[in-house]
Amino acid sequence: TVVVALPDQRKGERLVLLTTDAKSKREDFQKFARQKGATELMVPADILVVEKIPLLGSGKPDYVASLELAKQAAARKQADSGTAEQQTLTPAL
Numbered sequence: 001t002v003v004v005a006l007p008d009q010r011k012g013e014r015l016v017l018l019t020t021d022a023k024s025k026r027e028d029f030q031k032f033a034r035q036k037g038a039t040e041l042m043v044p045a046d047i048l049v050v051e052k053i054p055l056l057g058s059g060k061p062d063y064v065a066s067l068e069l070a071k072q073a074a075a076r077k078q079a080d081s082g083t084a085e086q087q088t089l090t091p092a093l
Contacts, residue, residue, distance in 0.1 A: 001017060001018060001020070001021070001043055002018050002053055002061040002063065002066045003015050003016065003018075003023075003041050004016050004063065004067045004070045006067075006074055011066075014018065014045040014046070015042075015044040015045055015046075016045065016046045016048060016070040016074075017029075017044035017046070017047045018054075018066050018069060020051065020052065020053060020072060021044075021047065022049050023051070024047050024049070025047070026043065026046075026047055026075050029039070029043045029044060030043050046073075046077075048069070048070060048073050050069060053066065054066050054069065074091060
């Protein structure tokens with residue numbers, strides 16, 4: 001999993017979690033965050049389920065490619081404007 005920040009007109013930025021775990025739910029993150037005393041701003045606003053997290057040659061998450069995936073998903077979500085928060089995407093490598 002990797003978290004990226006997308007620009008948001010209202011709040012400045014919005015966190016988006018990219019994960020391969022289709023069971024991930026925002027509500028679970030909210031509950032855990034509350035238990036730990038974290039604020040709502042620390043919880044990803046959206047969860048995108050991807051088939052594979054983009055990785056660098058070193059095996060670390062590729063933040064630039066992950067950010068691009070999140071931007072593409074946000075553009076699709078805005079175009080569809082009625083779709084669910086959770087989407088499945090395939091990285092373009």
